[in-house]
Amino acid sequence: MGSTIVCAVDSDDDGSRRPLSVGADLAERLGRPLVVAYVAPAGAFSAAGSGGALIAPAPAPYPYLPPEPAELDELRDESRRRVEQLLAQWGVDDAQVEVVLDASVADGLRRIAADRDAELLVVGSRGRGTIRAALLGSTSHALAGEAPCPVVVVPTSD
Numbered sequence: 001m002g003s004t005i006v007c008a009v010d011s012d013d014d015g016s017r018r019p020l021s022v023g024a025d026l027a028e029r030l031g032r033p034l035v036v037a038y039v040a041p042a043g044a045f046s047a048a049g050s051g052g053a054l055i056a057p058a059p060a061p062y063p064y065l066p067p068e069p070a071e072l073d074e075l076r077d078e079s080r081r082r083v084e085q086l087l088a089q090w091g092v093d094d095a096q097v098e099v100v101l102d103a104s105v106a107d108g109l110r111r112i113a114a115d116r117d118a119e120l121l122v123v124g125s126r127g128r129g130t131i132r133a134a135l136l137g138s139t140s141h142a143l144a145g146e147a148p149c150p151v152v153v154v155p156t157s158d
Helices: 014-030 069-089 105-115 130-136 139-146
Strands: 004-008 034-040 046-048 053-055 095-101 118-125 151-155
Touching: 004 014, 004 105, 014 034, 014 118, 014 151, 034 069, 034 105, 069 095, 095 105, 105 118, 105 139, 118 139, 139 151
Parallel strands: 004 034, 004 118, 034 095, 118 151
Antiparallel strands: 046 053
16 A cells, blocks of 8 residues: 555646645545645746746747756756745645656656555546547546556546
8 A cells, every 4th residue: 555645736727726635635534645746748848048048838939958957956946846835825734745847747647656655646637528638638547547556536627
């Protein structure tokens, strides 16, 4: 049996509030630590301007340029700060934060769940519907079939 509850959030999406609430409640009820996971997909960063400042998500017309290791560390720290601010804003205490950059969201969440010996992985569903999910892909669908633990999919809206 796993030892943590992992809950995925999007640091720029208020839709993460409901899945996070469910994940925090499950962690408390089961007496497990809560790990809040944020994954920025590959290609979400671009170099802009002569200073090489990194922007996420990449605005057009800047091409994708893989960040340097030092830049990835800076981006990881900034992403962690944004997630921690979100947790403070929503009143979630005592959660650990894991950040994975430059991976597919499903792969990053699978990796965090495996590394943290997750008992459950809690993710949101944007409710795209069957057709749009089939065309665009679905992180929750991909995780349900291949996660290293059971997946709880929480609708992000009523």
